[in-house]
Amino acid sequence: MATHLGLIGGSGLYGLPLEGAEWREVDTPWGAPSDAILTGTLDGLPVSFLPRHGRGHVHAPGELPSRANVAALKALGVTDVLSISAVGSFREAMAPGHLVVVDQIVDRTVARPASFFGTGCVAHVSLAQPTCPRLSALAAEAAEATGATVHRGGTYLCMEGPQFSSRAESRIWRDSWGCDVIGMTAMPEARLAREAELCYAIVAMVTDYDSWLEGHGAVDVSAVLAVLAANVARGRDLALRLPGRLGPDAPGQAHPCPHGCDRALDHAVMTAPDRRDPSLVERLRAVAGRVL
Numbered sequence: 686m687a688t689h690l691g692l693i694g695g696s697g698l699y700g701l702p703l704e705g706a707e708w709r710e711v712d713t714p715w716g717a718p719s720d721a722i723l724t725g726t727l728d729g730l731p732v733s734f735l736p737r738h739g740r741g742h743v744h745a746p747g748e749l750p751s752r753a754n755v756a757a758l759k760a761l762g763v764t765d766v767l768s769i770s771a772v773g774s775f776r777e778a779m780a781p782g783h784l785v786v787v788d789q790i791v792d793r794t795v796a797r798p799a800s801f802f803g804t805g806c807v808a809h810v811s812l813a814q815p816t817c818p819r820l821s822a823l824a825a826e827a828a829e830a831t832g833a834t835v836h837r838g839g840t841y842l843c844m845e846g847p848q849f850s851s852r853a854e855s856r857i858w859r860d861s862w863g864c865d866v867i868g869m870t871a872m873p874e875a876r877l878a879r880e881a882e883l884c885y886a887i888v889a890m891v892t893d894y895d896s897w898l899e900g901h902g903a904v905d906v907s908a909v910l911a912v913l914a915a916n917v918a919r920g921r922d923l924a925l926r927l928p929g930r931l932g933p934d935a936p937g938q939a940h941p942c943p944h945g946c947d948r949a950l951d952h953a954v955m956t957a958p959d960r961r962d963p964s965l966v967e968r969l970r971a972v973a974g975r976v977l
């Protein structure tokens with residue numbers, strides 16, 4: 686399958702200078718995505734960019750149309766998705782401005798549709814490794830090439846929000862649960878990317894120390910925005926450096942994915958063919974047509 690990079694830009698990242706750029710409206714069986722999708726190429730590779738919160742930051746994290754976002758990228762032919770996200774840090778060594786290539790996620794969200802599947806067509810994919818190690822390694826290389834301090838590996842606590850955490854919560858996630866960073870958007874996005882058989886990676890930009898660290902004020906939006914403003918060029922630079930590592934002659938060109946992301950549904954669907962709900966199956970063709 687030809688590689689096509691999808692980029693999901695988080696807080697502060699609402700556009701990218703693609704070649705032949707065009708904003709395209711895409712509809713899906715799960716409605717419209719957060720915004721139009723910017724399509725174009727970089728280093729000869731097809732690239733589709735989606736601002737997660739919409740241009741102008743319209744969508745709250747708990748109300749993101751994540752199923753439509755993932756389905757729209759899939760519909761455009763995307764094979765690999767890199768999320769660039771703002772996060773708070775639970776480690777002094779992961780300082781504001783640093784980049785963390787997330788490899789595990791703890792899901793504390795409570796009110797978000799988290800699957801394309803459901804009654805009438807049940808499926809269970811593995812999330813033991815919620816991000817793709819191949820894409821994550823290439824993203825880490827691209828991140829390092831920007832000159833940023835990059836941490837390879839880290840556990841992302843995904844909270845519901847939109848309010849930031851209490852100090853007690855912040856300390857529990859850090860001290861008892863061993864999490865490294867916190868944000869509000871990695872779930873259900875990572876779940877849905879796996880169900881749609883897309884390789885998915887997260888590069889998280891640290892913007893603050895949440896509220897656990899004595900001597901640092903608790904996080905607020907102005908602190909996050911100040912770090913984002915100083916580092917948005919780095920996020921963009923990282924995104925621009927990834928296509929060269931994924932392109933036709935690059936070693937990262939690897940579909941089938943060596944970790945099986947693009948075959949995640951091979952043994953996942955439980956519902957007997959004659960018991961499936963035809964209308965749900967019809968919608969599922971947009972993301973799971975390969976196995977239906």
Ligand SMILES: CSC[C@H]1O[C@H](OP(=O)(O)O)[C@H](O)[C@@H]1O
Binds near residue numbers: 697769870871
């Ligand atoms: C502006 S701080 C809170 C906001 O930023 C992060 O979003 P994203 O992952 O899209 O960069 C965080 O998860 C919250 O949604």
Ligand SMILES: Nc1ncnc2[nH]cnc12
Binds near residue numbers: 868869892904
């Ligand atoms: N401290 C924090 N908590 C949740 N989401 C964030 N995004 C950036 N900083 C954050």
